[in-house]
Amino acid sequence: MKIYDSLVIGGGPAGITAVLYLMRAGYSVAWAEQLSPGGQVLLTESIDNYPGFPDGVNGWELVEKMLAHLAHYSPERYNQAVSAIEVGTEQHTVTLETEQLIARTVIICSGATHRKLGLPNEQKLVGRGISYCALCDGNFFKNQDVAVIGGGNSALEEALYLAKLVRKLYLIHRRDVFRGDKVYQDKVLFLADKIEPVLNTVVTSIHGDDVLESLSLCNVQTQEKRELKIDGLFIFVGFEPQGQFLPAGLARDPLGFISTDAEMRTNLSGIYAAGDIRSKLCRQVTTAVGDGATAGHAASIYLEQFHA
Numbered sequence: 001m002k003i004y005d006s007l008v009i010g011g012g013p014a015g016i017t018a019v020l021y022l023m024r025a026g027y028s029v030a031w032a033e034q035l036s037p038g039g040q041v042l043l044t045e046s047i048d049n050y051p052g053f054p055d056g057v058n059g060w061e062l063v064e065k066m067l068a069h070l071a072h073y074s075p076e077r078y079n080q081a082v083s084a085i086e087v088g089t090e091q092h093t094v095t096l097e098t099e100q101l102i103a104r105t106v107i108i109c110s111g112a113t114h115r116k117l118g119l120p121n122e123q124k125l126v127g128r129g130i131s132y133c134a135l136c137d138g139n140f141f142k143n144q145d146v147a148v149i150g151g152g153n154s155a156l157e158e159a160l161y162l163a164k165l166v167r168k169l170y171l172i173h174r175r176d177v178f179r180g181d182k183v184y185q186d187k188v189l190f191l192a193d194k195i196e197p198v199l200n201t202v203v204t205s206i207h208g209d210d211v212l213e214s215l216s217l218c219n220v221q222t223q224e225k226r227e228l229k230i231d232g233l234f235i236f237v238g239f240e241p242q243g244q245f246l247p248a249g250l251a252r253d254p255l256g257f258i259s260t261d262a263e264m265r266t267n268l269s270g271i272y273a274a275g276d277i278r279s280k281l282c283r284q285v286t287t288a289v290g291d292g293a294t295a296g297h298a299a300s301i302y303l304e305q306f307h308a
Helices: 013-024 039-043 059-070 134-141 153-162 182-190 285-306
Strands: 003-009 029-032 076-078 082-086 092-096 100-108 112-114 145-149 168-172 195-198 201-207 214-219 225-229 232-235 239-241 271-273
Touching (some): 003 013, 003 285, 013 029, 013 059, 013 285, 039 059, 100 285, 134 153, 134 232, 145 153, 153 182, 168 201, 271 285
Parallel strands (some): 029 076
Antiparallel strands (some): 092 100, 112 239, 201 214
């Protein structure tokens, strides 16, 4: 069985960058990504904080440019999900859907997925009024009334996109102020005719049999309750790590994200993590690229001992 110098898990900006750095260093690389490369970036209509694009850039366009850069190299692609990682001393075994791969280093860039509210009816009504992606599903709600839950950058960005399509948008947040960047908050306030902030409020229940009909809301300060009739609900309340395959003994924070040092090294020798799967404060395309570059470089230095 062939032994790779490195196996990169995940095809988002962190994974793409890690593959690029390892290939440029001359190492053999296996790249496991079940879906099309790009990750969460493909679900973003416009990215306006990535250096070099002062007018913003579509998520799919940025991914195309990243992949075009990577086209100069030939990592061995595996379009399969990872189910397990068996950690060894100098090499590690990664189990895919139909085969196993062996690598001296593993860089985990599997990303994160949108956190659910955990309310009854939520899962049942996904695709029937409930969504976690405005770019994917926004067109289904043209000239209708929708709600967005969340107060961070993702929620504000998606609300601004949806405001171009819908008749009315309720922006629900459990705190008294939004947490997103001021530039997004200012844009939301500018669209007061379209976007109505609903602050200090949580959703207590979701109603609808075959399709979404309404939400029950509760003001966390006054305990006042109300029902909000809407056609669509978009949920952006944070992320959960995609790490069902992570090995036992790998250090993780209380939310399940992987703990690393500044060089993206985990507590397990030869195992690195980069991007949204990593425990950190800021999850952006820019930080994912930086993580991927750091992990790829750190793994390259580690691999020098096998090629001396």
